Amino acid sequence: MAQIAFSNLRKSYGKTEVIHGVDTHINDGELIVIVGPSGCGKSTLLRMVAGLETVTSGEIRIDGRVVNDLEPRERDIAMVFQNYALYPHMSVFDNMAYGLKIAKVPQAEIRERVAVAAKMLELEPFLERKPRQLSGGQRQRVAMGRAIVRKPAVFLFDEPLSNLDAKLRVQMRVEIKTLQRRLGVTSLYVTHDQVEAMTLADRIIVMNGGVAEQIGTPLAVYEKPATTFVGGFIGSPPMNFLSVERLQGSGLAASFGEAAPTLAKTVGVRPEHLSFCGEGQAAWSGELVIVEALGAETLAHVRLDDGEVIIVRLDGGRTAPVGESRVHVTCEADKLHFFGTDEKRID
Amino acid sequence: MSGMVEKRGIGTWLTHLSLIAGIAAICFPIYVAFVASTVTQPEIARPPMPLLPGSHFLENYGTALSQGINSPVWLMLMNSSIMALGIAIGKIAISILSAYAIVYFRFPFRMVFFWLIFLTLMLPVEVRIVPTYEVAAGFGMLNSYSGLILPLIASATATFLFRQFFLTVPDELIEAARVDGAGPIRFFIDILLPMSRTNIAALFVILFIYGWNQYLWPLLITTKPEMNTIVMGIKQMFPSGDDVAEWPVIMATALMAMLPPVAVVVFMQGLFVKGLVDTEK
Ligand SMILES: Nc1ncnc2c1ncn2[C@@H]1O[C@H](COP(=O)(O)OP(=O)(O)OP(=O)(O)O)[C@@H](O)[C@H]1O
Ligand SMILES: [Mg+2]
Numbered sequence: 001m002a003q004i005a006f007s008n009l010r011k012s013y014g015k016t017e018v019i020h021g022v023d024t025h026i027n028d029g030e031l032i033v034i035v036g037p038s039g040c041g042k043s044t045l046l047r048m049v050a051g052l053e054t055v056t057s058g059e060i061r062i063d064g065r066v067v068n069d070l071e072p073r074e075r076d077i078a079m080v081f082q083n084y085a086l087y088p089h090m091s092v093f094d095n096m097a098y099g100l101k102i103a104k105v106p107q108a109e110i111r112e113r114v115a116v117a118a119k120m121l122e123l124e125p126f127l128e129r130k131p132r133q134l135s136g137g138q139r140q141r142v143a144m145g146r147a148i149v150r151k152p153a154v155f156l157f158d159e160p161l162s163n164l165d166a167k168l169r170v171q172m173r174v175e176i177k178t179l180q181r182r183l184g185v186t187s188l189y190v191t192h193d194q195v196e197a198m199t200l201a202d203r204i205i206v207m208n209g210g211v212a213e214q215i216g217t218p219l220a221v222y223e224k225p226a227t228t229f230v231g232g233f234i235g236s237p238p239m240n241f242l243s244v245e246r247l248q249g250s251g252l253a254a255s256f257g258e259a260a261p262t263l264a265k266t267v268g269v270r271p272e273h274l275s276f277c278g279e280g281q282a283a284w285s286g287e288l289v290i291v292e293a294l295g296a297e298t299l300a301h302v303r304l305d306d307g308e309v310i311i312v313r314l315d316g317g318r319t320a321p322v323g324e325s326r327v328h329v330t331c332e333a334d335k336l337h338f339f340g341t342d343e344k345r346i347d
Numbered sequence: 348m349s350g351m352v353e354k355r356g357i358g359t360w361l362t363h364l365s366l367i368a369g370i371a372a373i374c375f376p377i378y379v380a381f382v383a384s385t386v387t388q389p390e391i392a393r394p395p396m397p398l399l400p401g402s403h404f405l406e407n408y409g410t411a412l413s414q415g416i417n418s419p420v421w422l423m424l425m426n427s428s429i430m431a432l433g434i435a436i437g438k439i440a441i442s443i444l445s446a447y448a449i450v451y452f453r454f455p456f457r458m459v460f461f462w463l464i465f466l467t468l469m470l471p472v473e474v475r476i477v478p479t480y481e482v483a484a485g486f487g488m489l490n491s492y493s494g495l496i497l498p499l500i501a502s503a504t505a506t507f508l509f510r511q512f513f514l515t516v517p518d519e520l521i522e523a524a525r526v527d528g529a530g531p532i533r534f535f536i537d538i539l540l541p542m543s544r545t546n547i548a549a550l551f552v553i554l555f556i557y558g559w560n561q562y563l564w565p566l567l568i569t570t571k572p573e574m575n576t577i578v579m580g581i582k583q584m585f586p587s588g589d590d591v592a593e594w595p596v597i598m599a600t601a602l603m604a605m606l607p608p609v610a611v612v613v614f615m616q617g618l619f620v621k622g623l624v625d626t627e628k
Contacts, residue, residue, distance in 0.1 A: 052522050073528035085523035089541040098537070099527035146527075 002063040002076070002153035002186050003028050004049065009058035011044055018044055020210045021058065026203075029184045031177070035197035036207035037233070042190040043158055045207070049188060050079050050156050062154060073102075078147035079156040083163065084139045086131040086146075092118075093127040096145045103150075110149075117145040120179070137168045144176070148183070155180070155187040161196065173199060194234050198222070206230045228343045231268045237299060239268045239337070240310040242284070264338035264346050271299065271313035273335035282328035284310070302327055377602075384408070384598035391594045403595065411599040416584040418572035420600050423580040426495075427559055428607060430576055433496035434558030435551050442502045443543065446509035447535055451521075461510075468503040472564055480567055494568045495576070499561065505550055512546050513539070548618040556608050577604045 004026040011019040019041045026032050034042045047053040049060055051072035060067050067075050078099075086095050093114055100110045118124045121141040131139055140160060147155055160176070161169045177200050180187050191197055197204050198218045206214045206221060206229075214226035225231035231239040244264045279285070286304035293316070300312040312329055338346045379398075383391055386401030411420045448454070449461050472479065479498045488494030516539070524534045565576040575583065581604060584597045 050522075050526060052525065072522075072526045077526065079523070079526045081519045081523060083517065083519050085517065085519035087520070087523075087538055089538075089544075098529075102528040102533065146523075150527075 003061075004154065004186060004188070005059075005061040007059045007061075009045070009048065009060060010056045011041070011048060011053065012056045017056075018210050019048075019056075022205075022212045024205065024212065024215055026186060026188070029186055030202045031180050031187045031189060031200060032203050032205060033189045033191060033197040033201035034205045034207060035191055035194055035233070038192060040207045041210040042192070042207055046156050046158055046188055046190050049075075049154070050077055051075050076153040077156055078150045078152040078154075079158070080143045080147050080160045082159045084131070084143040086139060086142055088131055091128050091130060092123060092134070092142050092145075095131065095142055096149050099146065099150050113149045113151075114145075117148045120148070121145050136164055137172065140164060140172060144179070148179075153186065155185050155189075157187065157189040159191055160189075161191075162193075169196075176200065194236065198234070204234075206233060208233070224345065224347075225268070225337065226345050228266060228268065228339045231337060231339075235270060237271050237311045237313065239270050240274070241266050241268050241339075242304075242308060242310070243267070244338070263340045265341045266339040266343075268337040268339060269310075269331050269335060271311040273331045274310070274312040274329050275314075275331065276300075276312065277328050277330040279328050281330050283330045285326060285328045286310075287325055288327050300327075302329060377605075380598045380601055384595055384602055386595060388591065388593060388595060407595040407599045408603070411596045411603065415580070415600065416593060416596065417580065418575050420577070420580070420603060422573060423575050423577040424603065424607070426492075426574060427577040427604075429492055430495040430561065430565070431555050431558035431607070433492065434499050434561075435554035437496060437500040438502040438505050438554050439547055439550055441500060442505035443509050443540075443547070445506050446513055447539065449506075450510055450513040451531070464501075464503050464506050466503075467501065468507075472499060476563065476567065483568060488568070490569050490571050490574045495561075495565055495574075498568075499558070499564060502554070505554070508546065508550065509543065512543060516542065545618060548615050552611055552615045552619075555611050559608050 006022045006024050009019060009022045010017060022045065034045060036042050044053060048055050049062075051067065051070060051074075055068045062075060062077075072079075087098065090098065096114045096117060097110045100113065105113075114127075115124075118127055121144060123138070123141055123145055126134060126138060126142075131142065134142065140163075143160065157176070161172050164172060173196055176189075189200060191200075201218050203215060203217055204221050205212050208227075208229045214221055214230045216224075221230060221234055225234065225239070228241060232241065244267050284302075284304050286302045288300060289303050289309065290301040292299040292301075296316045298314040298316060300314060301309055302312060303309050310329070340346050379396070382397055382400050384407050385404040386397055387403055390397055390401060413419055413421070415423065445460075445464065449457060449464075483489065483494050483498055488497065520538065521534065524538055529537060560578060561576070562578050562582070566579045569575060569579075577600070581597065581600055584593070584600065586592050
């Protein structure tokens with residue numbers, strides 16, 4: 001159990017800075033998901049916490065103790081790697097026990113702790129096997145078991161599910177969440193999958209280009225994205241972005257009054273907040289390009305008059321007005337998000 | 348269908364026939380040597396040479412083992428074994444450690460050292476034999492096991508092989524070990540060494556045979572008969588001048604000299620096949 005604090009954390013490789021100052025405080029027992037596109041510095045941030053990467057400037061504190069210069073083993077952390085990093089020549093038992101053996105934990109206690117973890121992860125039948133004799137999901141569990149037996153203050157996960165198939169990923173996601181709740185260990189979890197982020201996190205850190213663009217609960221991030229990047233990254237299908245001028249020319253502007261902030265440049269609206277309507281109430285008009293019926297939901301792609309394509313999300317049962325060459329789209333005024341010229345949210 | 352089976356039948360026959368012919372071509376001289384080691388000297392000297400084993404097997408081998416010609420064969424076999432084992436184990440130990448240092452540690456002039464080691468590939472024993480002899484003699488290593496072993500023990504080839512293998516070990520594994528609390532020495536002993544065991548086995552066979560077959564160096568560094576190795580010993584069994592060669596004893600010695608390398612190959616083969624079948628990474 002531990003709190004973690006970053007203060008103005010930076011990382012450079014040579015002259016290129018890849019983490020541009022991250023500040024945050026993580027509470028005891030929280031599961032924080034770091035999400036962002038490839039190359040944004042998620043792994044680098046996590047590896048700095050692990051002690052596998054040096055800190056260029058700023059501080060990392062675990063339970064108040066500055067750990068910048070400590071070896072990984074002195075930080076009381078455990079890490080689950082993307083490719084599991086199991087020792088190929090050791091049995092499942094030995095893989096889990098290795099860290100404890102090094103820490104000179106007595107034999108009996110090692111056996112006990114491994115047994116408990118194996119039970120929790122349903123690995124008991126495999127303890128004598130080598131990693132190559134296990135399926136991907138089982139290897140994943142061994143990697144988690146290796147982290148659990150150490151009873152660390154912090155769990156670090158670097159895209160632990162990215163090598164599993166879609167179905168198993170959903171299942172393991174639930175297991176990780178349940179396990180983390182049960183053990184109550186502060187966790188940092190890196191992923192580029194926003195669904196994983198939304199479902200797992202107590203709080204999300206959305207990173208982009210080495211900057212933490214927003215830190216907040218999944219719903220807060222979803223409902224009040226701090227930047228256009230966050231709006232576009234979190235949510236599937238992504239938020240639609242249009243220029244404010246288009247809105248002011250539309251029927252929506254009338255009902256919306258002059259509420260649009262003067263500095264706003266872009267307006268964002270979630271696909272599920274859009275709906276089809278008659279020509280009279282239309283905020284936007286255009287032609288229907290494609291309708292994707294996904295079962296639970298239907299996505300209608302509409303090309304607006306200026307060529308911009310927006311996505312309208314309808315409930316699965318409803319069909320889009322197919323065949324109509326021209327469709328009209330509207331939305332409730334309070335569902336609009338405004339962003340300024342600096343891409344930041346304006347409330 | 349039946350045509351295909353027939354054809355395949357002929358193909359199999361041909362394959363086997365050519366394999367058998369090849370094996371026979373290799374084995375025949377060995378067989379002749381074996382026959383020669385079981386008969387008496389006059390029988391060999393009188394043409395035609397016998398092609399069936401004679402009745403002096405025990406006698407000839409016994410003579411060779413206990414007396415030999417210059418020194419008893421058991422002693423030379425032992426010397427050769429010690430030298431070959433020393434060279435193989437020493438080469439592996441030194442090269443795996445230097446590869447570990449070069450791959451995993453950042454020290455000044457790391458690449459310089461790597462290239463220096465690499466350059467020694469161009470300097471086999473035969474090229475540097477005079478200065479090496481000078482140094483060995485200076486250290487008083489003439490007529491000693493250390494003299495037989497140490498000058499041959501550095502190996503650029505093995506270092507290079509281990510380096511290439513270490514480079515394929517995923518970084519994540521090293522990081523996992525670090526998080527688990529393993530320092531450099533533990534990581535080497537607990538993880539790297541067991542993972543390298545098929546490479547070590549393969550190298551051991553090659554290096555053991557390399558060591559066993561050394562001829563020129565032992566010839567130079569040993570002068571006392573009790574330090575002779577088997578390969579140079581066989582050569583020295585040939586009589587100088589007009590003396591009669593004891594062919595049955597020489598042949599028995601030659602056959603016995605083959606046995607340890609064969610044993611090493613057979614014994615290590617299991618490990619090879621295992622290594623080829625399950626790639627563990
Ligand atoms: N050893 C290194 N030397 C130089 N640059 C590096 C090094 N490691 C990472 N980088 C750079 O740092 C940036 C962040 O890398 P990082 O691995 O943290 O990305 P990531 O967010 O984890 O991406 P992904 O989702 O693809 O894993 C990248 O632009 C990368 O090119
Ligand atoms: Mg990464």
